[in-house]
Amino acid sequence: MGDRKTITIGVLALQGAFREHIESILRLSPDYPEYTINAVEVRRASQLDQIDGLIIPGGESTAMSVISNMSQMHKNFYKDQDLNVLQGISSSYLKSKKPVWGTCAGAILLSRDIENMNREYMSEGKKLLGQMNMTISRNYFGSQAQSFEKDIEVHIDGADKSYPGVFIRAPAIMNTDSDVQVLATLQFKDKNVIVAAQQEHMLATVFHPELTEDLTFHKHFIDMIVK
Amino acid sequence: MVTGTNGTTTNGDHKTGTFKVKTGLAQMLKGGVIMDVVNAEQAKIAEEAGAVAVMALEKIPSDIRKSGGVCRMTDPKLIKEIQAAVSIPVMAKVRIGHFVEAQVLQSINVDFIDESEVLTNADDEYHIDKNTFSIPFVCGSRDLGEAMRRVNEGAAMIRSKGEAGTGNVVHAVKHARAINSQIKKLQSMSDEEISDYAKEQRVPLELVQKIQKEQKLPVVLFAAGGIATPADAALMMQLGMDGVFVGSGIFKSTNPSKMARAIVQATTNYQDPHVIADVSTDLGDAMPGLNDKGLDERWAVKEYGPGVKGHVSTKIN
Numbered sequence: 082m083g084d085r086k087t088i089t090i091g092v093l094a095l096q097g098a099f100r101e102h103i104e105s106i107l108r109l110s111p112d113y114p115e116y117t118i119n120a121v122e123v124r125r126a127s128q129l130d131q132i133d134g135l136i137i138p139g140g141e142s143t144a145m146s147v148i149s150n151m152s153q154m155h156k157n158f159y160k161d162q163d164l165n166v167l168q169g170i171s172s173s174y175l176k177s178k179k180p181v182w183g184t185c186a187g188a189i190l191l192s193r194d195i196e197n198m199n200r201e202y203m204s205e206g207k208k209l210l211g212q213m214n215m216t217i218s219r220n221y222f223g224s225q226a227q228s229f230e231k232d233i234e235v236h237i238d239g240a241d242k243s244y245p246g247v248f249i250r251a252p253a254i255m256n257t258d259s260d261v262q263v264l265a266t267l268q269f270k271d272k273n274v275i276v277a278a279q280q281e282h283m284l285a286t287v288f289h290p291e292l293t294e295d296l297t298f299h300k301h302f303i304d305m306i307v308k
Numbered sequence: 309m310v311t312g313t314n315g316t317t318t319n320g321d322h323k324t325g326t327f328k329v330k331t332g333l334a335q336m337l338k339g340g341v342i343m344d345v346v347n348a349e350q351a352k353i354a355e356e357a358g359a360v361a362v363m364a365l366e367k368i369p370s371d372i373r374k375s376g377g378v379c380r381m382t383d384p385k386l387i388k389e390i391q392a393a394v395s396i397p398v399m400a401k402v403r404i405g406h407f408v409e410a411q412v413l414q415s416i417n418v419d420f421i422d423e424s425e426v427l428t429n430a431d432d433e434y435h436i437d438k439n440t441f442s443i444p445f446v447c448g449s450r451d452l453g454e455a456m457r458r459v460n461e462g463a464a465m466i467r468s469k470g471e472a473g474t475g476n477v478v479h480a481v482k483h484a485r486a487i488n489s490q491i492k493k494l495q496s497m498s499d500e501e502i503s504d505y506a507k508e509q510r511v512p513l514e515l516v517q518k519i520q521k522e523q524k525l526p527v528v529l530f531a532a533g534g535i536a537t538p539a540d541a542a543l544m545m546q547l548g549m550d551g552v553f554v555g556s557g558i559f560k561s562t563n564p565s566k567m568a569r570a571i572v573q574a575t576t577n578y579q580d581p582h583v584i585a586d587v588s589t590d591l592g593d594a595m596p597g598l599n600d601k602g603l604d605e606r607w608a609v610k611e612y613g614p615g616v617k618g619h620v621s622t623k624i625n
Contacts, residue, residue: 097335098336140338144340147357220395224418225443226325226414230322230326250397
């Protein structure tokens with residue numbers, strides 16, 4: 082066991098269900114005996130150099146974008162590169178092609194086009210990440226009363242399997258460009274919407290794998306890093 | 309489509325109102341600030357400051373304290389205006405035990421209901437049976453027993469009671485510490501003692517065992533009641549709370565927008581005194597505040613009937 086490689090997965094910890102993702106990742110550690118797997122909370126852009134994969138958790142997408150922008154207030158204490166963690170993800174982390182996975186709010190932040198989002202959070206200087214070639218619609222299924230659980234069929238790692246989807250005020254992916262691979266769809270009110278998709282090193286799920294016992298997606302994400 | 313008595317509706321394998329989706333929304337609010345607002349304009353200020361949710365109210369608690377009359381659910385018209393103004397979750401309060409107010413709020417698609425001691429009690433004996441609703445509830449607690457009784461009734465989130473409207477964090481601190489230390493204490497208790505404790509608190513043994521084993525409540529725990537400054541918010545986070553409610557503290561300060569942003573920043577960076585110092589600088593006046601001596605009424609004691617001691621499951625007396 083002398084030369085085990087270490088991989089470090091960062092979970093954006095501005096707000097939301099970041100601890101559950103860390104716990105899920107650490108639970109998979111025994112599946113990767115040749116690696117030492119770390120999972121850390123990420124709040125500053127300077128931490129992005131130290132991680133091999135990044136998870137952007139569920140939470141409130143507007144809150145996360147506002148919180149990230151506000152970090153510019155603290156330029157007295159932190160270096161320039163620390164000013165805005167979302168900008169850091171957008172300008173350097175994603176360009177390095179290191180894997181990133183957005184769940185729910187995280188999927189919204191990753192999408193190029195966003196429906197049903199207040200324009201103020203999308204104007205120049207307050208940009209979301211916007212690098213997956215798809216259109217996502219916020220709160221697509223309705224308010225909390227319409228939040229639901231449903232088993233969905235996912236096509237992942239060359240196989241079809243049933244997966245316990247937990248959808249909380251969830252968005253839906255309305256369409257994708259041809260370079261985005263659709264991993265799961267869902268029939269909702271006569272319309273087939275996309276609920277999981279991958280574009281190269283970027284993965285998006287509109288549901289919450291961190292709230293279930295099924296670690297299929299967390300394993301898939303670690304595989305994206307170690308491959 | 310089958311609607312169960314437990315608030316869950318099943319349509320094929322599409323299930324709404326399950327405990328998982330109710331507690332799941334609370335999970336998504338963690339690390340965030342939930343702000344009291346009394347109109348759409350304030351709701352926008354809150355959203356732009358990075359609030360994870362807003363609590364729609366007719367009056368904020370410090371004004372409720374002054375008004376002295378009976379305080380009830382907010383007019384649905386105002387709640388709808390606030391829902392239309394923001395895309396973050398909208399919460400609203402009902403009186404303790406007033407299940408019809410809760411039905412009304414559920415019918416207008418409020419995202420979360422606060423069964424709150426800040427309003428006037430509607431029922432001196434019973435809290436709402438929250439398991440029968442499809443949307444989640446948050447309830448206040450002063451100690452572990454109260455928290456467990458609310459969870460047993462179906463609450464999907466617990467908050468400290470503190471003393472709302474005072475701008476004095478002392479009671480929120482007391483309640484947070486009580487809940488945490490009582491959870492820790494379960495560790496050293498024997499099976500027999502745990503069984504006695506469950507009986508004494510009138511909650512199912514399995515619930516106490518689960519908390520003993522996991523060393524945390526089965527739902528998210530927020531701080532509320534008297535948080536008025538960025539440092540107050542960070543204090544509650546360092547005491548192990550999952551997030552904070554801020555009521556009068558924001559819109560009773562001299563610069564609400566700046567105060568709101570500062571409290572959000574302090575909550576995210578609660579372990580970083582540099583950030584807290586930065587956001588606390590030149591904030592203007594915090595809300596005036598009210599010491600215990602100035603209180604006409606203690607809201608936090610509302611689980612008990614007047615002059616009656618001891619705990620009863622869903623009963624208040």
